[in-house]
């Protein structure tokens with residue numbers, strides 16, 4: 401049932417604990433969002449899963465196989481992209497990908513079909529005859545993703561794969577990852593600092609902080625644990641100012657929303673009474689909408705709580 405498991409895995413660099421007793425549990429076909437501040441230990445975890453770094457304690461299993469003891473052929477099950485990918489700068493995109501496919505011993509017709517399909521999915525086809533040295537950061541990142549996927553791995557480890565991608569690129573990557581997990585059962589462990597992207601695709605979230613796994617929860621658990629707020633949309637900024645004033649008089653706490661036309665009530669209880677207050681004071685908002693706090697807000701509040709302890 402679990403495609404990736406670690407048992408009390410740790411990594412020490414001299415006296416520094418980069419990763420500390422982490423039990424990661426990633427189910428088959430999941431998109432597991434791995435989030436944490438710079439230096440939290442995400443890359444170190446991924447490197448241990450890929451047997452690039454030896455754990456100081458504990459172990460890691462991929463598809464039930466202990467990674468430290470896996471035979472070379474086992475790694476055909478795994479695709480990965482760890483930070484900035486390397487390619488040959490004086491070869492074209494197509495040449496680089498073809499060479500990489502050959503190194504993976506993929507036969508020519510299958511290789512061509514797969515490369516064309518992935519370039520098409522990531523909108524890279526029009527760049528196929530560009531020299532890699534002339535590519536933007538985002539397009540280089542797409543090459544890295546295609547390399548990770550070229551051999552149709554069952555497990556995908558992606559460390560900040562969306563670095564440098566524009567909104568269209570983000571959408572293409574998102575659609576491809578969701579398709580792989582949902583339709584092809586690929587298990588994806590992905591780290592990213594772009595939390596509003598993560599929010600759209602994750603099925604389980606793992607929050608790593610100072611090497612420790614603070615939370616590991618399914619989307620359902622996350623939605624239960626995250627704060628629910630009432631977002632109120634008004635027809636004018638003046639109405640917002642008036643509403644803030646009225647709520648202040650009634651000791652109802654509010655927080656500013658992303659737009660000047662909106663307010664949020666921090667506590668999602670006694671909503672009917674809180675709506676009544678505005679209506680009785682002659683203000684009828686355009687919309688009342690239940691909002692779950694963003695993943696960014698949730699993440700920061702989990703860290704704040706942990707730092708208090």
Ligand SMILES: Nc1ncnc2c1ncn2[C@@H]1O[C@H](COP(=O)(O)OP(=O)(O)OP(=O)(O)O)[C@@H](O)[C@H]1O
Nearest residue numbers: 413416417418436437438439440441442443444445
């Ligand atoms: N080879 C090494 N020697 C010493 N310290 C290291 C080594 N590799 C990583 N570290 C330290 O381990 C900690 C975790 O680093 P890691 O790269 O895993 O974090 P991260 O969560 O991936 O960060 P980012 O989001 O910035 O990529 C950092 O403090 C880093 O400096």
